[in-house]
Amino acid sequence: MPAQTIQPTFPSSDLSRHSTKVFEAAEDQPVAVTRRDGEDLVLMSKREADARAELLNFAAQIIAASTDDRGTLPERMANAFPWMLALSENGRDKCAHELVEAARGSFATGQPYLAIATMTAWRETAINMAAGYGSEPVEWFDEGVPVERP
Structure with missing residues (x-):
């Protein structure tokens, strides 16, 4: 940092x-x-110290994946972050690039929250995809439904 x-x-x-x-x-x-x-x-605060420690751990994984020369970046990132395997191939590609960008932003500003929030959001998405959420079509209402005032 x-x-x-x-x-x-x-x-x-x-x-x-x-x-x-x-x-x-x-x-x-x-x-x-x-x-x-x-x-x-x-x-x-302990929260701040924990966030910095988590960012350093994240940095180690990002650097390891970035410097490996076997496979594509999304494949290497999925080795570092196995939860990425629950994402589609397109999702893994987008996730890998967003994680690298968020890491660079966090390192440049000394603020761990951008990288941690991005990683958490993608990990939660992968967990939900693995649980089967998001695979069924979404049914949107054509018109709003009025409700009574509380």
Whole structure:
């Protein structure tokens, strides 16, 4: 992930004097905690740390699939993400390219949520396809159905 300026920044003394303020800020985004006698620290929520760890794991799989030279990108991605096999061939192709684009966007911005949300959406689609949803035709109403006001 690219280096980011972490804002806001708090002196370490604020952890004891104004801990509520520091913790509230850290719930929104990572914050820097500066120390006079040591290296600065970063305080973040577990949710943020988990998202970053998940992005790194995702990155490892994307890089492995991208650098392998056996098969097409969708085939290599399906090896890294076996749930993709539940998608149609066209769906696997679209999924592979969207995952790579989302990963690039996340890495460029340092925000893991784009890649994670894209992967989650595709994985949920694959799970639903495997369960048989989406294979039957959709019946649309020609006209709206009026309902009573609650």
